[in-house]
Amino acid sequence: MEFNPSIFIELFAETIQYWWVIIPAIFLGLIVGAIPGFSAANTIIMLLPLAIVLPVEIGFVFMIALYCSSRMGAGIPAILVNIPGTAGAAATPLDGYPMAQQGRGQQALAISFTSSVLGGLITTVLALVAMPWLAEVAFYLHSVEMIVVMLFGISLIATIAARDTLKGLVAGFFGLMIGCIGADYVYETPRGTMGFLELYDGVPLIPALIGLFAISEAMIVIDRDSILTKRGKEAVVTGGWGPTIEGVMETLKRWWHVVWTSIIGLFIGVIPGAGAAIASFVAYQQSKTYSKTPELYGTGHIEGLIAPESSNNGVTSGTLVPLIILGIPGGATAAIMLVVLQYHNVTMGTELFLNNPKLAYLPFTAMAVTYFLMIFTIPPLARYMSHVTVVRTVYMAPIVIAFTLVGAFVSRDFVFDMYLALIFGVIGYVARKTGYHVAAILIGVILGPLLETYFIRAMKMSQGDITVLFSSMLGNILWVGLLINLAVPIWFEYRRDRKKKKAA
Amino acid sequence: MSDDYLLELNRRRFLMGTVATIAAGILGSQRIADAYAADFPSRNIKIYVPTAQGGGADRNMRLVTDLWKDVLKVNFEPSFNPGAAGRVAYEQYMSKGADDGHDMLFGNMGPEVLNWVLKKPTFPLSAYEYFFRVDEDPSVIYVSKRSKLQTIDDIVAEGKKRTVNFATSRIAHPATIGVMALGKATGAKFNPIPMGGGRNTRNAVATGELDFGALPAGGMVVQRKNFNMLLLFADKNVLGDKINNAPTVNAKFGTKLPPLVSARAFAIKSSVRQKYPDRMKVLEDTLRKVVATEAYKKAVVKAKAPLELISPGGPAECAEYAKNIAAIGEEYRDFLVGADAAAKKKKKKKS
Numbered sequence: 088m089e090f091n092p093s094i095f096i097e098l099f100a101e102t103i104q105y106w107w108v109i110i111p112a113i114f115l116g117l118i119v120g121a122i123p124g125f126s127a128a129n130t131i132i133m134l135l136p137l138a139i140v141l142p143v144e145i146g147f148v149f150m151i152a153l154y155c156s157s158r159m160g161a162g163i164p165a166i167l168v169n170i171p172g173t174a175g176a177a178a179t180p181l182d183g184y185p186m187a188q189q190g191r192g193q194q195a196l197a198i199s200f201t202s203s204v205l206g207g208l209i210t211t212v213l214a215l216v217a218m219p220w221l222a223e224v225a226f227y228l229h230s231v232e233m234i235v236v237m238l239f240g241i242s243l244i245a246t247i248a249a250r251d252t253l254k255g256l257v258a259g260f261f262g263l264m265i266g267c268i269g270a271d272y273v274y275e276t277p278r279g280t281m282g283f284l285e286l287y288d289g290v291p292l293i294p295a296l297i298g299l300f301a302i303s304e305a306m307i308v309i310d311r312d313s314i315l316t317k318r319g320k321e322a323v324v325t326g327g328w329g330p331t332i333e334g335v336m337e338t339l340k341r342w343w344h345v346v347w348t349s350i351i352g353l354f355i356g357v358i359p360g361a362g363a364a365i366a367s368f369v370a371y372q373q374s375k376t377y378s379k380t381p382e383l384y385g386t387g388h389i390e391g392l393i394a395p396e397s398s399n400n401g402v403t404s405g406t407l408v409p410l411i412i413l414g415i416p417g418g419a420t421a422a423i424m425l426v427v428l429q430y431h432n433v434t435m436g437t438e439l440f441l442n443n444p445k446l447a448y449l450p451f452t453a454m455a456v457t458y459f460l461m462i463f464t465i466p467p468l469a470r471y472m473s474h475v476t477v478v479r480t481v482y483m484a485p486i487v488i489a490f491t492l493v494g495a496f497v498s499r500d501f502v503f504d505m506y507l508a509l510i511f512g513v514i515g516y517v518a519r520k521t522g523y524h525v526a527a528i529l530i531g532v533i534l535g536p537l538l539e540t541y542f543i544r545a546m547k548m549s550q551g552d553i554t555v556l557f558s559s560m561l562g563n564i565l566w567v568g569l570l571i572n573l574a575v576p577i578w579f580e581y582r583r584d585r586k587k588k589k590a591a
Numbered sequence: 592m593s594d595d596y597l598l599e600l601n602r603r604r605f606l607m608g609t610v611a612t613i614a615a616g617i618l619g620s621q622r623i624a625d626a627y628a629a630d631f632p633s634r635n636i637k638i639y640v641p642t643a644q645g646g647g648a649d650r651n652m653r654l655v656t657d658l659w660k661d662v663l664k665v666n667f668e669p670s671f672n673p674g675a676a677g678r679v680a681y682e683q684y685m686s687k688g689a690d691d692g693h694d695m696l697f698g699n700m701g702p703e704v705l706n707w708v709l710k711k712p713t714f715p716l717s718a719y720e721y722f723f724r725v726d727e728d729p730s731v732i733y734v735s736k737r738s739k740l741q742t743i744d745d746i747v748a749e750g751k752k753r754t755v756n757f758a759t760s761r762i763a764h765p766a767t768i769g770v771m772a773l774g775k776a777t778g779a780k781f782n783p784i785p786m787g788g789g790r791n792t793r794n795a796v797a798t799g800e801l802d803f804g805a806l807p808a809g810g811m812v813v814q815r816k817n818f819n820m821l822l823l824f825a826d827k828n829v830l831g832d833k834i835n836n837a838p839t840v841n842a843k844f845g846t847k848l849p850p851l852v853s854a855r856a857f858a859i860k861s862s863v864r865q866k867y868p869d870r871m872k873v874l875e876d877t878l879r880k881v882v883a884t885e886a887y888k889k890a891v892v893k894a895k896a897p898l899e900l901i902s903p904g905g906p907a908e909c910a911e912y913a914k915n916i917a918a919i920g921e922e923y924r925d926f927l928v929g930a931d932a933a934a935k936k937k938k939k940k941k942s
Binding site: 128129132225226229230269270272273274275276277284285287288289359413414415416419422423426429430434499500540544547548550 | 674675686814894928
């Protein structure tokens with residue numbers, strides 16, 4: 088299963104001939120990614136008859152292109168109207184939306200597209216070269232190690248809380264408490280469901296996302312005539328290509344940032360069950376921790392937008408590694424791809440590299456070609472998409488509320504979810520008006536249940552022995568990393584204060 | 592002609608008229624009912640599924656409905672309601688589903704009936720019935736090809752030395768009970784780790800996090816390149832070399848365990864049978880015909896599901912299965928509700 092560049096080059100040339108499949112899939116993925124409640128997984132399920140009827144190579148290329156572009160699509164509404172299309176884009180509005188408010192929507196979209204494409208391309212090549220080793224990651228990162236990885240993401244609450252410790256922590260714990268709602272992991276005992284059957288499976292993410300971000304934002308902006316700030320109105324440029332080019336250049340200048348945050352995504356993507364939401368929060372948190380200007384995060388900082396976007400596209404490449412090498416689907420989309428491939432009598436695993444190496448490498452070349460074609464097809468759209476920010480709020484707010492409520496409904500077909508989104512909207516509105524950070528609540532809602540699952544699993548395996556948390560070498564290294572990670576911002580701040588005092 | 596006569600006549604006429612009207616009504620309604628049966632189904636059929644889209648239940652349901660829709664001349668609208676081990680879908684169906692034969696449920700009888708042992712649903716269990724079983728899927732113990740434990744004897748021997756963790760889809764599952772019963776019979780100690788679904792259960796064993804796993808055998812057939820199947824909880828291994836000729840538990844260990852199988856089946860509100868027996872007949876007859884067709888068998892083979900596990904059964908077979916699995920659940924009640932674990936903890940604390 089050694090990497091053979093000649094096969095890869097030959098395949099790249101062959102795959103690019105499927106542009107007629109890839110380009111429609113890119114646009115379809117972009118649309119479904121941007122609609123809250125839709126995802127690549129449920130779109131592939133809907134198009135399953137088509138994916139099965141097509142020859143295996145074309146079907147595979149179609150699914151991969153859809154998967155990659157849907158990830159990118161989720162960032163568009165997150166930046167323009169503060170609605171993350173999926174949980175994987177939940178960290179994108181932290182800096183993307185303030186940029187849009189400042190009249191830099193076009194630039195923000197260009198940054199998001201460029202960092203997504205670069206992150207996707209880099210991790211695709213890395214995954215291809217390091218596939219056998221990357222596949223081994225899944226054998227070392229088990230429940231205990233995943234608890235620490237989750238804590239890396241959750242520690243973002245502490246970072247957010249840095250501005251107002253008490254409010255940040257209250258918001259974070261409130262989110263974690265909401266995350267505990269639902270039937271318990273082992274004996275299915277309902278907790279905090281208030282008798283609502285619809286909450287047995289936990290608080291659904293899409294209505295929570297929609298409520299906390301979109302609806303609360305719509306309620307806030309209705310006070311004003313535009314989502315743009317005063318400065319933003321003056322700065323808004325929606326006519327030329329300048330901001331797009333500027334966005335691309337700003338991202339290219341920060342190429343190293345794209346590289347390392349996308350690698351975080353790649354590693355997290357390789358772990359079965361972990362997903363883009365974890366990757367984007369961890370990448371954002373890491374980006375802020377090691378930044379020279381952490382105070383700019385959350386105010387429309389370019390690096391704060393690059394980190395989640397490049398990392399969640401890194402997850403896309405990572406998810407395919409265990410699927411191709413071990414036949415283990417890392418996520419829902421990969422699992423559906425596996426169903427289609429099994430239908431065509433394709434068995435994943437090392438044998439595939441011996442029996443049909445072209446098909447084994449195809450997902451990665453398809454991914455590379457998709458990202459390559461996205462360079463020409465997607466960034467130009469930033470100019471036109473950014474016009475959304477100049478729509479008056481009297482039109483925008485009702486459209487956002489109506490559109491997102493439908494999004495809340497479609498993910499599970501429960502009317503209850505629409506009410507839930509409204510409730511989260513009110514919670515988000517009150518939180519914003521009183522200075523509590525909605526992102527801190529959301530981190531708790533998203534990562535809390537995952538942390539609980541891994542924790543209970545580890546405790547069940549050790550039969551209640553808490554020392555299991557420190558039982559693995561890799562886990563202990565990660566614990567030390569986490570402690571360093573928490574200490575670094577304090578140390579940096581201390582140094583900055585000392586420098587300031589010296590200068591004074 | 593006295594007034595009384597007129598009154599009597601009127602009364603008689605009235606009574607006769609009433610009887611005649613009722614009789615006509617009954618006859619008429621029978622005809623209408625017949626007409627309804629002839630017209631049934633008059634709209635698309637909605638199916639509540641207690642698991643997520645894209646899983647095994649989804650596949651098995653579509654294999655049937657893709658052909659059934661051509662027979663009934665209506666489409667099927669699946670509604671996926673995963674959560675709380677299937678409880679959400681059942682509660683949704685029982686509270687919102689119509690009882691005219693146009694709404695039904697497709698579930699996995701084994702884990703879902705066991706679920707009621709953990710906690711009773713809000714509706715009486717007699718309010719719904721399984722009316723058509725599609726398959727019977729025995730539970731199997733499997734290991735990763737990388738695992739040190741490569742035979743069932745290795746696993747039992749290891750379980751006698753230490754508590755061996757194993758992956759299972761959920762606690763209330765025939766496969767989990769099978770492994771616990773094996774432990775009881777051999778003196779080995781096993782600890783079930785619920786992974787929440789077949790995919791996670793396979794992944795936990797494939798990545799080496801857990802020593803072995805237990806799942807329905809049907810889904811493991813396509814995975815046999817990654818896993819070795821070691822022991823089957825059935826009377827007979829009908830899958831043969833598709834699951835590495837795994838021996839049956841009773842043959843291997845001389846136990847007398849009942850078959851611990853999962854069984855996917857269509858369920859419907861009991862009131863439908865009372866109100867529309869003719870519609871139930873239409874549903875049962877057409878389903879039986881569909882599952883017997885060559886087209887269905889071809890579709891099963893194409894979907895890589897084992898043909899050997901198809902086991903059509905009517906309401907009587909379903910009721911028998913549900914009764915048996917509920918009895919097994921009652922036997923293992925303390926284990927399912929966690930009472931035995933709590934008792935062990937208390938004992939440990941005391942000592």
